Amino acid sequence: MTGKERIARILRREPVDRIGIHEHFWGDTAKGWKDYLNGEGNLERFWDLDVCECWPLNLVADLDAGSVIVAEDENTATYYDGNRATLRKHKFKDGTPEHVDFFVKDRENWEAWAKPLLLAGALDRRINYAAYEQSRQIANEDGRYFVLSGVNVFELMTYLCGHENLLAGMALDPEWVADMVDVYSRMIVEAQTRLIEKSGLPDGIWFYDDLGYKEHPFLSPGMYDELVLPGHKRTMDFAHALGLPVILHSCGFVEPLVPGFIEAGVDCLQVIEIKAGMDLLKLQRLYGDKLCFMGGIDARVICSNDKALIDAELEAKIPVMKQGGNFIIHSDHSVPPTVKPEIFRYYLERAAALGKY
Amino acid sequence: MSTEILANLSLAVQKGRAKDVEALIAQGLAEDFTAQQLLEDGLLTGMNLLGVRFKNNEVFVPEVLIAARALNKGTLLLKTQLVEEGVKPIGTVVIGTVQGDLHDIGKNLVRMMLEGSGFQVIDLGVDVAPETFVEAVREHKPQIVALSALLTTTMGSQRGVIEALEGAGLRGTVKVMIGGAPITEAYANEIGADAYTADAASAAQMAKSLVAA
Numbered sequence: 391m392t393g394k395e396r397i398a399r400i401l402r403r404e405p406v407d408r409i410g411i412h413e414h415f416w417g418d419t420a421k422g423w424k425d426y427l428n429g430e431g432n433l434e435r436f437w438d439l440d441v442c443e444c445w446p447l448n449l450v451a452d453l454d455a456g457s458v459i460v461a462e463d464e465n466t467a468t469y470y471d472g473n474r475a476t477l478r479k480h481k482f483k484d485g486t487p488e489h490v491d492f493f494v495k496d497r498e499n500w501e502a503w504a505k506p507l508l509l510a511g512a513l514d515r516r517i518n519y520a521a522y523e524q525s526r527q528i529a530n531e532d533g534r535y536f537v538l539s540g541v542n543v544f545e546l547m548t549y550l551c552g553h554e555n556l557l558a559g560m561a562l563d564p565e566w567v568a569d570m571v572d573v574y575s576r577m578i579v580e581a582q583t584r585l586i587e588k589s590g591l592p593d594g595i596w597f598y599d600d601l602g603y604k605e606h607p608f609l610s611p612g613m614y615d616e617l618v619l620p621g622h623k624r625t626m627d628f629a630h631a632l633g634l635p636v637i638l639h640s641c642g643f644v645e646p647l648v649p650g651f652i653e654a655g656v657d658c659l660q661v662i663e664i665k666a667g668m669d670l671l672k673l674q675r676l677y678g679d680k681l682c683f684m685g686g687i688d689a690r691v692i693c694s695n696d697k698a699l700i701d702a703e704l705e706a707k708i709p710v711m712k713q714g715g716n717f718i719i720h721s722d723h724s725v726p727p728t729v730k731p732e733i734f735r736y737y738l739e740r741a742a743a744l745g746k747y
Numbered sequence: 748m749s750t751e752i753l754a755n756l757s758l759a760v761q762k763g764r765a766k767d768v769e770a771l772i773a774q775g776l777a778e779d780f781t782a783q784q785l786l787e788d789g790l791l792t793g794m795n796l797l798g799v800r801f802k803n804n805e806v807f808v809p810e811v812l813i814a815a816r817a818l819n820k821g822t823l824l825l826k827t828q829l830v831e832e833g834v835k836p837i838g839t840v841v842i843g844t845v846q847g848d849l850h851d852i853g854k855n856l857v858r859m860m861l862e863g864s865g866f867q868v869i870d871l872g873v874d875v876a877p878e879t880f881v882e883a884v885r886e887h888k889p890q891i892v893a894l895s896a897l898l899t900t901t902m903g904s905q906r907g908v909i910e911a912l913e914g915a916g917l918r919g920t921v922k923v924m925i926g927g928a929p930i931t932e933a934y935a936n937e938i939g940a941d942a943y944t945a946d947a948a949s950a951a952q953m954a955k956s957l958v959a960a
């Protein structure tokens with residue numbers, strides 16, 4: 391059975407040969423494993439994972455912004471990105487730039503600046519057709535389940551306004567946030583429509599929206615239902631209308647939001663972050679009849695590089711999860727370079743053996 | 748003079764209603780409440796109640812953010828009056844996110860809760876070098892230094908700050924509180940911090956008991 395068939399069948403709850411297997415890696419992991427990978431740059435192929443992803447959409451407000459330097463000193467450069475977020479980057483150190491400020495803090499600059507730019511058309515320039523077509527072809531050749539990936543409304547709004555402005559806005563001016571959700575979710579649907587018409591269907595759609603952190607969701611279930619769910623529902627209804635299942639990624643503790651996710655149309659919930667307080671087996675008990683799960687294997691255990699600990703983690707989770715026929719194994723976030731590749735191979739082999747039907 | 752105003756003030760903070768806070772403070776001062784009463788029995792009581800509900804997952808970040816804004820508005824309006832009444836902050840805290848780390852939502856909530864509990868807070872921002880903490884301690888003479896770290900790779904910088912304070916001969920003058928998602932009580936003990944708490948409301952309570960001790 392190919393990964394493509396396996397994942398399609400798991401998401402439809404049809405019998406398969408074994409549980410699904412997928413993983414994400416830190417950027418540095420491939421570098422650290424260079425010798426072991428023996429020149430293979432495609433980790434999905436090297437480890438024969440079941441899924442192949444492509445991220446072809448760009449929903450930044452100003453496509454032509456580039457990065458405009460606004461201030462500079464000896465060590466740092468401060469610049470605007472396409473969302474007019476002010477970022478500061480170290481000139482001599484690698485790493486994520488610091489968010490200094492956001493231009494869109496409330497309704498005013500959303501309406502005056504971001505919204506008109508987002509609605510200005512030029513949708514074709516936001517879509518990387520070539521990358522999608524190439525990825526789709528490789529996935530087909532390799533027999534992997536091909537997903538069209540992208541961020542959803544919450545994440546897009548945090549890029550534009552930052553978490554604090556957005557979360558305060560949700561409480562102070564919910565109509566403003568509802569308008570952003572409306573605009574972004576329409577854009578997602580329009581861009582995906584265009585892409586799929588021109589370059590063909592994927593096997594599924596994978597949305598990323600980080601709605602939680604350690605032990606808490608960012609917002610209450612009530613606020614999720616009122617403000618974010620309409621955007622999730624619109625984008626997920628679109629996928630379902632094309633017969634495509636939807637995977638939703640969220641970091642953090644989002645258990646209280648799961649009923650809302652189900653209402654929005656999520657078919658598979660991904661990453662189930664154990665260290666943030668998520669409980670895979672509990673979720674299976676509560677929602678296993680309505681959702682598939684991908685994730686929930688404690689990355690700290692994989693990082694221990696200790697086979698006995700890995701065995702214990704897999705034996706505690708796989709036999710229970712596999713009974714549901716709704717499980718794709720994945721760490722609870724991603725695999726860092728400190729994991730030895732030999733250990734990662736051991737982990738995958740054990741998972742496949744324990745997950746066999 | 749009816750104490751209803753104080754209860755309403757507390758409620759207005761909990762609901763994040765800055766306009767109501769403004770009106771109630773004007774009314775309270777007109778009715779001869781002291782600024783200290785309005786602050787402590789109205790505004791701060793509200794913030795503390797909300798802090799507990801935040802900890803219990805009854806309210807979430809949006810509600811706390813707008814409550815903090817309403818509280819700030821209130822304390823600003825009371826500022827001159829408080830000085831006239833001779834009310835002093837209960838202590839000074841220097842806070843920052845440690846070097847290499849840019850996460851500040853949690854640190855900001857801790858700052859707001861500390862301010863809400865009557866502390867003067869000097870916020871050094873994010874990606875703060877150990878030397879910068881040392882300089883700030885020299886300059887502001889705080890009772891407490893509060894360090895936030897969200898990355899397993901930057902947790903070590905909290906130890907770095909403690910060592911820098913030791914090196915500068917200032918460790919004995921301050922209590923060090925640490926926090927952030929990957930931090931645990933055990934880690935706080937290991938690096939010789941004085942206190943750890945898991946959330947912002949408990950951080951403010953802990954800070955109070957540290958200055959009282």
Ligand code: B12
Nearest residue numbers: 603604848849850851852853895898899926927928946947
């Ligand atoms: C929002 C977020 C971001 C935002 C930050 C925005 C901002 N202005 O802060 C952005 C997108 C910029 C970001 C960037 C990155 N992030 Co980040 N981020 C998060 C996320 C989702 C939430 C953090 C948060 O704000 N929580 C809400 C606040 C309220 O909670 P809190 O910070 O924990 O604070 C509470 C308590 O901890 C406590 N507290 C906090 N500080 C203090 C201090 C004291 C003294 C005390 C007593 C208490 C206390 O009180 C607070 C309130 O109750 C977490 C997920 C998570 N599980 O935490 C990841 C997370 C922390 N990020 C992570 C990573 C990897 C990154 C990046 C490296 C990603 C990348 N590759 O670019 C960069 C790092 C940039 C840098 N150098 O710092 C990882 C860290 C993993 C690890 N092993 O360390 C996490 C855990 C995500 C994950 N699942 O892997 N991130």
